[in-house]
Amino acid sequence: MIPPLPRPKRKNPVLRTRAPLLPPGPRSRAALGLTAAAALGRFELQECAACGAVQYPPREACHRCLGVELPWRRQSGEGELIAETTIHHSHDTFFRERLPWRLGMVRLDAGPTVVAHLHGGCGTAPARVLVGARLDKAGQGVLVAFPPEEVPNMADDRQLREMTCDPKYRKVLITDGKTAVGQALVRAVCAAGAELVWVGHAEPWKKLPGLEQIDAMPGVSLVPLDLTDSRAVREIAGEIGGKVDILINNAEVHRTQGIASRSGIEVARAEMDVNYFGLLRLAQEFAPAMRARAADGQSSATAWVNLLSVFALSSFPGQGTYSASKAAALSLSQTLRAEMRPAGIRVIDVFPGPLDDEWNQTLPPPKVSPEALARAIVAALRDGVEDVYPGEVAAEWFARWRENPKALERELASQS
Amino acid sequence: MTRAAADYGDVVVAAPVTVPYVRHSIRSAHHFVARALAGLLRRAGLAKSEIDGLSLASFTLAPDTAIGLTQHLGITTRWLDFLPLGGASGVVALRRALRAVQSGDAEVVACIGADTNHVDSFRQSLGSFSVFARDAVFPYGSGGPNASFAFLTSHYMQSFGARREDFAKLCVAQRQNALHYPHAMFKKPLSLEEYLNARPIAEPLRLFDCVMPCAGAEGFLVMSRGRAEALGLPYARVLSTMERHNAFAEDPIQLRGGWSLDRDRLYGSAGIAPEDVDLVQTYDDYPVMSMIQLEDLGFCAKGEAPEFVRRHSFTTDGSFPLNTCGGQLSAGQAGCAAGFLGLVESIRQLTDGNLARPVEGARFALAVGFGMITYDRGLCSAAAILARAGDGA
Numbered sequence A: 001m002i003p004p005l006p007r008p009k010r011k012n013p014v015l016r017t018r019a020p021l022l023p024p025g026p027r028s029r030a031a032l033g034l035t036a037a038a039a040l041g042r043f044e045l046q047e048c049a050a051c052g053a054v055q056y057p058p059r060e061a062c063h064r065c066l067g068v069e070l071p072w073r074r075q076s077g078e079g080e081l082i083a084e085t086t087i088h089h090s091h092d093t094f095f096r097e098r099l100p101w102r103l104g105m106v107r108l109d110a111g112p113t114v115v116a117h118l119h120g121g122c123g124t125a126p127a128r129v130l131v132g133a134r135l136d137k138a139g140q141g142v143l144v145a146f147p148p149e150e151v152p153n154m155a156d157d158r159q160l161r162e163m164t165c166d167p168k169y170r171k172v173l174i175t176d177g178k179t180a181v182g183q184a185l186v187r188a189v190c191a192a193g194a195e196l197v198w199v200g201h202a203e204p205w206k207k208l209p210g211l212e213q214i215d216a217m218p219g220v221s222l223v224p225l226d227l228t229d230s231r232a233v234r235e236i237a238g239e240i241g242g243k244v245d246i247l248i249n250n251a252e253v254h255r256t257q258g259i260a261s262r263s264g265i266e267v268a269r270a271e272m273d274v275n276y277f278g279l280l281r282l283a284q285e286f287a288p289a290m291r292a293r294a295a296d297g298q299s300s301a302t303a304w305v306n307l308l309s310v311f312a313l314s315s316f317p318g319q320g321t322y323s324a325s326k327a328a329a330l331s332l333s334q335t336l337r338a339e340m341r342p343a344g345i346r347v348i349d350v351f352p353g354p355l356d357d358e359w360n361q362t363l364p365p366p367k368v369s370p371e372a373l374a375r376a377i378v379a380a381l382r383d384g385v386e387d388v389y390p391g392e393v394a395a396e397w398f399a400r401w402r403e404n405p406k407a408l409e410r411e412l413a414s415q416s
Numbered sequence B: 001m002t003r004a005a006a007d008y009g010d011v012v013v014a015a016p017v018t019v020p021y022v023r024h025s026i027r028s029a030h031h032f033v034a035r036a037l038a039g040l041l042r043r044a045g046l047a048k049s050e051i052d053g054l055s056l057a058s059f060t061l062a063p064d065t066a067i068g069l070t071q072h073l074g075i076t077t078r079w080l081d082f083l084p085l086g087g088a089s090g091v092v093a094l095r096r097a098l099r100a101v102q103s104g105d106a107e108v109v110a111c112i113g114a115d116t117n118h119v120d121s122f123r124q125s126l127g128s129f130s131v132f133a134r135d136a137v138f139p140y141g142s143g144g145p146n147a148s149f150a151f152l153t154s155h156y157m158q159s160f161g162a163r164r165e166d167f168a169k170l171c172v173a174q175r176q177n178a179l180h181y182p183h184a185m186f187k188k189p190l191s192l193e194e195y196l197n198a199r200p201i202a203e204p205l206r207l208f209d210c211v212m213p214c215a216g217a218e219g220f221l222v223m224s225r226g227r228a229e230a231l232g233l234p235y236a237r238v239l240s241t242m243e244r245h246n247a248f249a250e251d252p253i254q255l256r257g258g259w260s261l262d263r264d265r266l267y268g269s270a271g272i273a274p275e276d277v278d279l280v281q282t283y284d285d286y287p288v289m290s291m292i293q294l295e296d297l298g299f300c301a302k303g304e305a306p307e308f309v310r311r312h313s314f315t316t317d318g319s320f321p322l323n324t325c326g327g328q329l330s331a332g333q334a335g336c337a338a339g340f341l342g343l344v345e346s347i348r349q350l351t352d353g354n355l356a357r358p359v360e361g362a363r364f365a366l367a368v369g370f371g372m373i374t375y376d377r378g379l380c381s382a383a384a385i386l387a388r389a390g391d392g393a
């Protein structure tokens, strides 16, 4: 039985906010394969290319045939919990603050025995479980044994919440409410149980479609936020920065041009000013306050989401300057992730394919609907992943990019 | 069937030395190695220059290994071994040293297990223990082997009906034995209630299921019988030994060790049977391991140790003397020295050099080694059967 997450009490402002601690982070390079898969929400283990034996812990050579080709392959995670323990003592500062902590030893049907964090919904050993990979607070892949069937309040499990960024009872800033994606995001995080939602509004004097309905939703308030204005960003950060638990930066300027199709750099500069410098301004003003609140009880600051584009991986020449601004933002987001990791705050990059909006009017379907994109972002928060490729186009281009980035470059060039 | 190992002929083991344990030390491991070596020389009446072989086991010498210690301690050897094998290091050191002396590669080998323990060194050493532990155990919070042994204790209890009271019986009896051993870290009796009600560490393990890490050293000398007699040193003979690493890798969780693979050969070479053994020193880092060793080494069948424990008293003056100086659970665990503790105590028992209470008329002793939890189980199993001079095949 998992008790439902209680609504957080108002914080006593006199109490010291705890400094964030992380679980042990060092890993061998081989073990980072688990992290790489977990960042995408996948559970993968090494499988010997020569004999097929599944390996764990991660290693350099097959324990059966000594083969050294050990590609990472998706696992079902099905297995049997053969023993469990609840630890009441730890030498590690992160876990000391979180004891008692439940662990299980699971014999995977695929062969290996793994040590895993044990979800509260799992029965006592022996019991069937489903092992999955999650990123822990240190941003490293770890294994979690879940009950094989959904149980009530599954996401509220105390240990699991240390690895996820569930919006439930959290305060969320969505940087742009004027777009269909922004408004879908507001509805999605409210439906996910967010406590408060601030919605950025770059031109508060303008009446834009949908904003009034958003503003009328309980817990939602519009705030003036223009990412091209450093002072305005600083002011709003001074007002709400110390309360934001999840920041979703969905503001973007999207024009459709390459290099030859238009002279001058004004449009490209406008894209960069929001898509790249806007992120930089936000990060400079909001990230320090979020880092300081990374261990602030049950509803601590937990995640930063950047809406990028699958064009950030490889340029789509027909939207070349937009692709470049998203590539710049991706690079900056990696820096932000490096700076947020010591506090245990997850930086999530979202790489959709073309959205079903006016700027992609001429592109053929399938295109991602704003609602589907918003759902994918809430799911990413709930699963605590780092990289999301919502929609079929994004998933396919990501697969092509992983397999052969040069081939994708040619393919995208011929589509423009 | 593998060819039977040759016996150890006229090579013997002598000069059991313990450098008294302390909970924490600001000294490095080198300090404890030096004191152990000095103790061995004093005990044997040898000069430093007469030691021509050194076997060293330690986790806390880094960045040094045995070679650095030759210069540090100013000794010149023609045979050198470094065996950071934890709980198996004592038996493994013994069997290598016996062959070295037997083959003439060395004349007198000093075998030493030594480690220091700073206030924070246990926590700090965790990250460097093994790649598998760093990747697949420490991120789960247990820090050290407690969780691994909690898993296997709970699995053992489930599989074979062991009760907490059965583990308690071993711990309480060993504490009784430790009360007569001046170097034990624990000096007060342990009651059943104290054991059962101690604070939980990793369920089902509680405080007195876990050893206390400390600093200290153990050592002994290996030489020819002639040399020992010339020095006037009491000695014991080594009838048979075994070591086995990564046995039963296919078992999903550890319920047995490599001993069960090599048991018949071990007793066969010694020319004795389990019932001839007068005292047993298990590697008792957790009481469940004593039960597994009693089964795997033929004192009872697999799964019957709980019943066996209920039948015996385990004190030095009772039935089935076990861990006669208190074992690690009462004497403390000084890193790799823990792998020597049972051997050193066995040599004392068989040479009448007792610090603890003697087992009357003891002729044969069995000392067990076990160690290296690099991921989910102990990889090294080892054992040695020792005999009083003049006894045995």
Ligand SMILES: [Zn+2]
Binding pocket: A048, A049, A050, A051, A052, A053, A062, A063, A064, A065, A066, A067
């Ligand atoms: Zn293989």
